[in-house]
Structures are given as structure tokens and as C-alpha cells.
Amino acid sequence: AQSVTQLGSHVSVSEGALVLLRCNYSSSVPPYLFWYVQYPNQGLQLLLKYTSAATLVKGINGFEAEFKKSETSFHLTKPSAHMSDAAEYFCAVSSGNTPLVFGKGTRLSVIA
Amino acid sequence: GAGVSQSPSNKVTEKGKDVELRCDPISGHTALYWYRQSLGQGLEFLIYFQGNSAPDKSGLPSDRFSAERTGGSVSTLTIQRTQQEDSAVYLCASSRDRVVTEAFFGQGTRLTVV
DSSP: OOEEEEEOSEEEEETTSOEEEEEEEEOSSOOEEEEEEEOTTSOEEEEEEEOSSOSEEEOGGGOEEEEEGGGTEEEEEESSOOGGGOEEEEEEEEOSSSOOEEOOOEEEEEEO | OOSOEEEOSEEEEOTTOOEEEEEEOOTTOOEEEEEEEETTTEEEEEEEEETTSOOBOTTOOSTTEEEEESTTSOEEEEEOSOOGGGOEEEEEEEESSSTTSOOEEOOOEEEEEO
8 A cells, every 4th residue: 555644734934945845655666756736726736746767856836856765755845935836735656557645735835 | 628627616515415526537538536635634535447447446435425437538426415524625637548647637626515
């Protein structure tokens, strides 16, 4: 079985500060890992995905994530937060031919 | 349309009534998923359709929940004898084939059981 743990249900950062959203996964097979973002009253949008190629994955809106097998982590970062980054972020894992298993999400607030 | 379409966008129903939620996936996508999103609980997997294979129903929470996909396209999620705990946002997603590709989500149906 696969699972995802997102540390921190709510993260608050100042505008211009580093964004770090944590995700740890559990998988008995090599995982495929995803970060999705959900803006208020909108559907989920894919930010980036790891599918066994480069361990550092770059996504949209300046976000990136690094796959660390030894730490079973796939943390999401952005060097400088913008007000428009305020949203809910979900980490997800799959074995490749199974449905995505999602974490409980982290709400990011950006303070001016 | 170009995206995953769900209807209705909002549904209020009385406890004990049956409801049907519709999902129209992106044309050509063979995989279709239903998830339930409750406040603070993330996305809970419900059911997965892949081509002509038997659906993966392992996430359905009770026998009051069922889903079908007709002609490999439109899907309907049915909840019978609704309960207040069924109140949530029901999300549908589709992907081109295997799940490793990007899954595109609809806007969801917000179900409120009163």
C-alpha cells in the first residue's frame, strides 16, 4: 500500500520568503510522485511530477521538488513567495498503474 | 470542451434521497477517477475506470455508492439514501492512459446533505 504524509496542514510565509512544503511517502515499489495545487474555488492543477527521470523536478510558477529516495521525501520549494501562491497544495503518490494516493494537503498563506 | 466537465456544480439534497453526479472526461482519455474531498481530509479515492477493464471499486465507502462509465466516456457516480456524512466535494479526473501521465481534474460537485 502507498501513503503520503504532508507535514503541516497550514504554512504561512512572508512575500519574498522561501516556500518549503514537506511531503514524505511510503511505497513498496518505485514511486511516481506529484504535486498539485488548488486555488480557492478551483479544481486541482498539476504543478510538477517525478517519474523516475531527473530527481530535481521543475514545475510551473517557479516551483520545484527534489526526490530523495533515502529520505522517502519529495518536498516542494519556491525561492521567493508571491501573493498569488496562496492556495492548497497536495502531494500524491502512485505506482504507475494505480490511482493517485493524496496527502491531506497543506494550505499556504502568503503575508504581505 | 477541452477540460473535464462535472455537473451539477452544486447539489443540495435531503437526507435519504438518491443523487447522481456526472463526469464528462477529456475526449480520448481512457482512465477516469472519482475522488471525494472533505474539509481537512485531503482527497479520498473512490473508484477508477481504465479502458474496458473491470473498475477498481476498492475506495467506495459503502454499498450506497456506485458508479458506471458508459461507452468508455461519461461516468455517473450514484449515492443512494444519502447521509449527512456524504457531504463533500466530489472530484472527477481523467488521464490519457496510465496514471503516470497527468491526471486532469474537473471543478467538482459540492454535495450538501441536509
